[in-house]
Amino acid sequence: MTPQRAQIAALWIVCLAVACIVVARARYITDLSAFLPAKPTAAQQLLVDQLRDGPASRLILIAIDGADPGARTQASSAIAGRLRGDSRFSSVNNGEPVTAERDRQFLFEHRYLLSDRITAARFSATGLRAAIQDTIDDLASPAGLLLKSLLPQDPTGEMMHIIDQLERTPAPAASGGVWVSPDGARALIVAQTAAGGSDIDAQADAIRAVRAAFAAAPRESSAADARPLQLTLSGPGVFAVAARAKIERAAVRLSIAGSLLVVTLLFAVYRSLPALALGLLPVVSGAIVGIAAVALGFGAVHGITLGFGITLIGESVDYSIYFFVQSRRSPQGPAPALSWQQAWWPTIRLGALTSVCGFASLLPSGFPGLAQLGAYSISGLVAAALVTRYVLPALLPSGFAIRDVAPLGVRVAAVLRPFRRLSGRKVAALSVAVALTALAILHRHGATLWNRELSALSPISIEDQNTDARLRGDLGAADVRNLVVVAGATLDDALAGAERAAQALSPLIDAQVIGGFDSPANYLPSAGMQAARRGSLPDPTTLRDNLRQATTGLELDATRLQPFLSDVEAARRAPPVTARDLEGTSLRAGFEALVLHQKDRWNALLPLHPAVGKAIDIAQVAVALQAARVPEARALDLERESDDLYAGYLSEAIHFSLAGTLSIIVLLSIALRSPLRVVKVVAPLALAVLTVAAGLAFCAVQLTILHLVGMLLIVAVGSNYALFFDREAQVHEAGGESLTLASLVIANLSTVMGFGLLSFSQVPVLVALGTTVAPGAFLALLFAAVLSRADPSTPATSRA
Amino acid sequence: MRQPRMHRCALGLLLLSWVCAAAPMGDLDEVMRLLAMRRHGRVEFVEQHFLAVLRRPIESSGELLYDAPDHLEKRTLLPHPENLVLDGGALTVERGGRRRVLDLHRYPQIQPFVESIRATLAGDRGALERVYRLEFAGSLPRWSLTLEPLDRELAKVVQQVRIDGSRDELLRVEIRQPDGDRSLMTLRTPAAQ
Numbered sequence: 001m002t003p004q005r006a007q008i009a010a011l012w013i014v015c016l017a018v019a020c021i022v023v024a025r026a027r028y029i030t031d032l033s034a035f036l037p038a039k040p041t042a043a044q045q046l047l048v049d050q051l052r053d054g055p056a057s058r059l060i061l062i063a064i065d066g067a068d069p070g071a072r073t074q075a076s077s078a079i080a081g082r083l084r085g086d087s088r089f090s091s092v093n094n095g096e097p098v099t100a101e102r103d104r105q106f107l108f109e110h111r112y113l114l115s116d117r118i119t120a121a122r123f124s125a126t127g128l129r130a131a132i133q134d135t136i137d138d139l140a141s142p143a144g145l146l147l148k149s150l151l152p153q154d155p156t157g158e159m160m161h162i163i164d165q166l167e168r169t170p171a172p173a174a175s176g177g178v179w180v181s182p183d184g185a186r187a188l189i190v191a192q193t194a195a196g197g198s199d200i201d202a203q204a205d206a207i208r209a210v211r212a213a214f215a216a217a218p219r220e221s222s223a224a225d226a227r228p229l230q231l232t233l234s235g236p237g238v239f240a241v242a243a244r245a246k247i248e249r250a251a252v253r254l255s256i257a258g259s260l261l262v263v264t265l266l267f268a269v270y271r272s273l274p275a276l277a278l279g280l281l282p283v284v285s286g287a288i289v290g291i292a293a294v295a296l297g298f299g300a301v302h303g304i305t306l307g308f309g310i311t312l313i314g315e316s317v318d319y320s321i322y323f324f325v326q327s328r329r330s331p332q333g334p335a336p337a338l339s340w341q342q343a344w345w346p347t348i349r350l351g352a353l354t355s356v357c358g359f360a361s362l363l364p365s366g367f368p369g370l371a372q373l374g375a376y377s378i379s380g381l382v383a384a385a386l387v388t389r390y391v392l393p394a395l396l397p398s399g400f401a402i403r404d405v406a407p408l409g410v411r412v413a414a415v416l417r418p419f420r421r422l423s424g425r426k427v428a429a430l431s432v433a434v435a436l437t438a439l440a441i442l443h444r445h446g447a448t449l450w451n452r453e454l455s456a457l458s459p460i461s462i463e464d465q466n467t468d469a470r471l472r473g474d475l476g477a478a479d480v481r482n483l484v485v486v487a488g489a490t491l492d493d494a495l496a497g498a499e500r501a502a503q504a505l506s507p508l509i510d511a512q513v514i515g516g517f518d519s520p521a522n523y524l525p526s527a528g529m530q531a532a533r534r535g536s537l538p539d540p541t542t543l544r545d546n547l548r549q550a551t552t553g554l555e556l557d558a559t560r561l562q563p564f565l566s567d568v569e570a571a572r573r574a575p576p577v578t579a580r581d582l583e584g585t586s587l588r589a590g591f592e593a594l595v596l597h598q599k600d601r602w603n604a605l606l607p608l609h610p611a612v613g614k615a616i617d618i619a620q621v622a623v624a625l626q627a628a629r630v631p632e633a634r635a636l637d638l639e640r641e642s643d644d645l646y647a648g649y650l651s652e653a654i655h656f657s658l659a660g661t662l663s664i665i666v667l668l669s670i671a672l673r674s675p676l677r678v679v680k681v682v683a684p685l686a687l688a689v690l691t692v693a694a695g696l697a698f699c700a701v702q703l704t705i706l707h708l709v710g711m712l713l714i715v716a717v718g719s720n721y722a723l724f725f726d727r728e729a730q731v732h733e734a735g736g737e738s739l740t741l742a743s744l745v746i747a748n749l750s751t752v753m754g755f756g757l758l759s760f761s762q763v764p765v766l767v768a769l770g771t772t773v774a775p776g777a778f779l780a781l782l783f784a785a786v787l788s789r790a791d792p793s794t795p796a797t798s799r800a
Numbered sequence: 801m802r803q804p805r806m807h808r809c810a811l812g813l814l815l816l817s818w819v820c821a822a823a824p825m826g827d828l829d830e831v832m833r834l835l836a837m838r839r840h841g842r843v844e845f846v847e848q849h850f851l852a853v854l855r856r857p858i859e860s861s862g863e864l865l866y867d868a869p870d871h872l873e874k875r876t877l878l879p880h881p882e883n884l885v886l887d888g889g890a891l892t893v894e895r896g897g898r899r900r901v902l903d904l905h906r907y908p909q910i911q912p913f914v915e916s917i918r919a920t921l922a923g924d925r926g927a928l929e930r931v932y933r934l935e936f937a938g939s940l941p942r943w944s945l946t947l948e949p950l951d952r953e954l955a956k957v958v959q960q961v962r963i964d965g966s967r968d969e970l971l972r973v974e975i976r977q978p979d980g981d982r983s984l985m986t987l988r989t990p991a992a993q
Contacts, residue, residue, distance in 0.1 A: 137895065139851065139854075140847065140983075141893055148853065173888065554855075
């Protein structure tokens with residue numbers, strides 16, 4: 001090795017070592033923040049908070065099937081009992097009354113601060129009379145059994161009212177004291193994890209806890225031949241965990257399978273282990289540098305960057321193929337006038353720059369996952385190209401040569417000959433025809449061409465989505481899709497806002513716009529509201545007088561209501577209720593689920609429940625809030641907001657890609673200095689992208705953001721093909737054509753195999769990449785081969 | 801409409817099964833069987849609650865509707881219109897335009913109490929015996945069924961339910977509470993339909 005070569009190798013090893021250290025120390029995040037905007041607007045921030053840590057994100061729906069009802073009830077009790085004692089869950093509900101005594105005590109003690117009926121009018125003589133008459137009527141109903149003992153203390157029936165206030169949600173069906181599906185076939189439990197839904201490790205941990213509780217649950221069944229008990233889990237966290245596992249599995253399995261295929265192909269071509277090892281250097285270096293660059297640039301690396309990144313720099317495998325095949329000198333023949341670096345490198349360099357322009361269009365995306373993929377591809381490709389240019393020649397043993405693949409090129413040329421003999425006019429006409437057909441198909445799909453729903457990216461199978469919908473249906477109201485979020489600088493501000501919002505929302509219940517709503521202020525009213533309610537309680541003398549007047553002629557004797565008088569007086573003197581008072585009750589979990597604390601502000605969440613048989617029109621809710629002048633309250637439809645967010649990413653990505661295309665054309669114009677050559681390089685790529693898009697649309701596939709990334713990849717990979725054909729048309733050298741063709745066919749084969757494999761994955765995003773890139777790369781090669789060699793005698797293709 | 805007409809063959813089978821099992825069963829089973837055969841019922845009621853806390857009993861009246869096996873409706877007309885619907889595990893109370901749904905499973909004290917009437921109407925002896933000790937007196941034309949809670953918690957709320965009836969008709973339901981309070985419901989089949 002010459003000193004200069006040794007220096008290059010040493011420099012490369014140092015760079016790689018530094019990159020490895022960065023990779024090893026990088027922070028990797030697997031939560032869904034890859035899909036959430038990096039710089040959200042205020043409205044997006046609400047959505048992001050909800051998706052990451054909101055109550056909806058923390059739900060685990062648990063269903064127990066099989067055996068007989070008795071066994072299911074027993075299992076439900078056992079599982080719920082065990083999970084209630086587990087700090088990983090903030091609340092577990094299966095319909096059983098628990099902590100009931102402590103809850104009742106809290107509600108009863110603070111009833112005059114909690115009830116929203118407490119006003120001065122209610123404690124006037126007429127108000128009291130109406131309230132007491134109501135309570136007496138209640139005594140005659142079955143609930144009267146409970147009320148009777150409370151009557152002397154609570155003749156106005158505030159306790160029942162508070163319970164109503166908290167239980168506005170229709171409860172699921174119940175049997176044997178636990179929740180069941182309406183047909184009674186499943187026992188149901190709703191658990192809420194303590195950790196946010198975006199903490200996938202914590203979610204996985206919680207799921208394991210549920211499975212362990214199920215495994216430990218008793219399973220005696222009266223029927224000997226009954227099906228064994230079965231556990232079904234669903235919910236955002238369950239999905240997130242499953243999706244991560246699925247993507248990890250698919251990415252690992254497919255990467256291994258793909259690598260094996262490519263390595264086998266390369267070995268078949270090179271017939272040399274050192275060549276194989278050297279040939280993988282660019283792609284390995286690129287991958288490491290890519291991750292290091294993302295870690296340095298973004299502070300943390302997203303899971304999807306690791307998962308998909310390597311597929312994006314598959315082009316770098318091509319570099320070493322080009323290098324080995326094109327730099328091969330036949331031992332007998334004369335040494336070429338130019339070295340590989342002089343003859344071929346400029347073309348590869350231009351190809352790499354074209355790819356960089358394409359991937360650069362991902363960089364400004366508001367979708368952090370996409371921006372990272374852009375950064376990874378750019379740095380990875382540049383690193384791989386540099387390693388190919390400088391390091392590979394330095395490491396190459398002297399006299400090293402791979403097997404002669406020129407015969408392959410000769411055979412390919414023979415196959416292509418009929419196409420390449422077509423006249424320039426015919427080729428142009430054919431190209432226009434292909435383009436027009438593709439455009440016609442794309443135009444016909446028009447509005448439905450792109451899938452603008454976030455669920456398009458979801459790796460969750462339709463079957464699992466159906467299970468989830470069924471369980472949510474069984475539970476009735478557990479779906480927190482629509483909610484009103486009230487922001488405040490302090491918890492008390494947020495609660496006061498929630499009270500104002502509640503006033504605006506109440507009329508909507510009567511109007512059947514919504515069926516009901518929850519509010520944290522039902523558990524803990526704001527300080528102002530508490531003061532107002534306390535202030536409306538009359539002093540003992542006034543109350544006594546009012547009560548005497550109120551009960552005249554009623555069945556209830558005022559003398560029996562002494563406990564009421566003392567309770568009201570106690571309430572007048574009691575300190576305000578605070579969040580601390582909720583400790584030890586199940587109400588605390590209910591309260592905390594409805595309050596979200598961010599760095600500098602508090603959010604009160606008011607989940608809306610649909611009216612029976614009617615979906616919520618969130619716009620109507622927004623109008624009501626606006627009319628009531630509650631500006632700090634915002635109505636949110638989580639599903640629609642997520643879709644809007646994704647649709648925003650998508651149209652942004654489409655625009656950036658168009659800008660990227662434009663920059664590629666500018667780059668090529670500068671480099672090639674000939675409009676005709678630019679057209680000949682760009683046309684095959686455009687045709688390949690159009691044809692693939694039209695093909696997908698024709699097969700009723702709706703395009704997603706990953707298809708768009710796939711199209712960028714077609715341009716990245718295909719630009720090399722087109723540029724080599726362009727070079728071939730410019731330079732005439734002995735055996736050059738067959739070497740070019742051979743290297744391109746091998747490179748193309750490795751790309752088609754690698755991405756073709758992705759098409760068989762179960763993960764939609766991988767399928768999107770595979771079904772776009774595999775056919776696209778092949779078509780790009782075919783179109784480039786045909787378009788570059790249209791008969792020079794026809795005017796349409798005369799050289800510039 | 802007292803008894804639905806039955807297919808001769810089915811009646812034969814039923815009689816056979818009844819005769820075969822007749823020996824250990826008393827009139828209680830016969831009453832239960834008659835009640836179970838009755839799929840619908842509509843009666844008028846007058847109910848009085850005698851509560852120590854009140855100066856005088858509260859009296860209400862209206863009608864009671866029953867659809868087998870688990871739909872029970874109590875429509876109070878006087879003194880205040882009120883509708884009480886028991887369907888499966890949910891108790892819906894409608895009064896003065898206000899509607900409230902109680903999930904009975906959340907009120908373990910109320911459920912067995914409500915169940916006593918519903919299970920009797922359904923002729924479901926098994927359901928009754930799960931919660932109460934049964935005592936039967938009288939004969940088919942005039943019987944009396946006394947229910948006493950097995951569960952000690954329940955016994956704190958309900959001391960005894962006594963149901964008087966004739967054949968498949970309920971005439972009187974009296975519920976006694978341990979504190980001496982009681983309610984008495986008198987039932988009457990409307991004269992003309």
